[in-house]
Amino acid sequence: MQIKHNVNNKLHENSHFSEAEKTLLTVRDCLRFAVSRFYQAKLFFGHGSDDAYDEAVYLILHTLHLPIDTLAPFLDAQLTPGELGEVLNVIRQRVEQRIPAAYLTHEAFLGGYNFYVDERVIVPRSFIAELLREQLSPWIADPDAISSVLDLCTGSGC
Known part of the structure; x- marks a missing residue:
């Protein structure tokens, strides 16, 4: 049926x-x-x-x-x-x-920037950019003390 x-x-x-x-x-x-x-x-x-x-x-x-x-x-x-x-x-x-529209147009917007994307990547989501603008506050007390970051599964590496 x-x-x-x-x-x-x-x-x-x-x-x-x-x-x-x-x-x-x-x-x-x-x-x-x-x-x-x-x-x-x-x-x-x-x-x-x-x-x-x-x-x-x-x-x-x-x-x-x-x-x-x-x-x-x-x-x-x-x-x-x-x-x-x-x-x-x-x-x-x-x-x-x-x-998804991002795959049809081969572009995604994140944090005021335009990125090329295709089916090989996860489409970046804008809420992550909002967290980064605030330097991950309130979770990170001193952003300047961080010397390295692992970018894991965030799409096209934006």
């Missing part, structure tokens, strides 16, 4: 993407589509984004080679067929293969 359910879900997703190729025109359209698909797929967000909306904005703007902090001026921009195909491909990979 589970196999039939999975096949039906896959067919349903394929119909969503086939329809999207024919009907989506703007960045706004793609954003709404991505957010809907991400929530429907019950994706995990925690590799740089907190929710489906933020992750969709990031993936769409990154894919279109636009500044990732500037959405508003581009919302109603019409996409070329090639751009739409690229955006839908990224959304499809995120939904169907559940690939």
Whole structure:
């Protein structure tokens, strides 16, 4: 019974993407589509984004080679067929293969820096950077007294 359910879900997703190729025109359209698909797929967000909306904005703007902090001026921009195909491909990979956004874009942000990442590394998480900014206070009384640190399983060695 589970196999039939999975096949039906896959067919349903394929119909969503086939329809999207024919009907989506703007960045706004793609954003709404991505957010809907991400929530429907019950994706995990925690590799740089907190929710489906933020992750969709990031993936769409990154894919279109636009500044990732500037959405508003581009919302109603019409996409070329090639751009739409690229955006839908990224959304499809995120939904169907559940690939984290950092692996799709090959970048992760940590402590104000941008790092290259791929499937060979664990995606660095920003809460570690917050601890480092505070010099691991209150756990370390005198950070200047530390002469060496072991960086173990922290992703790309950021």
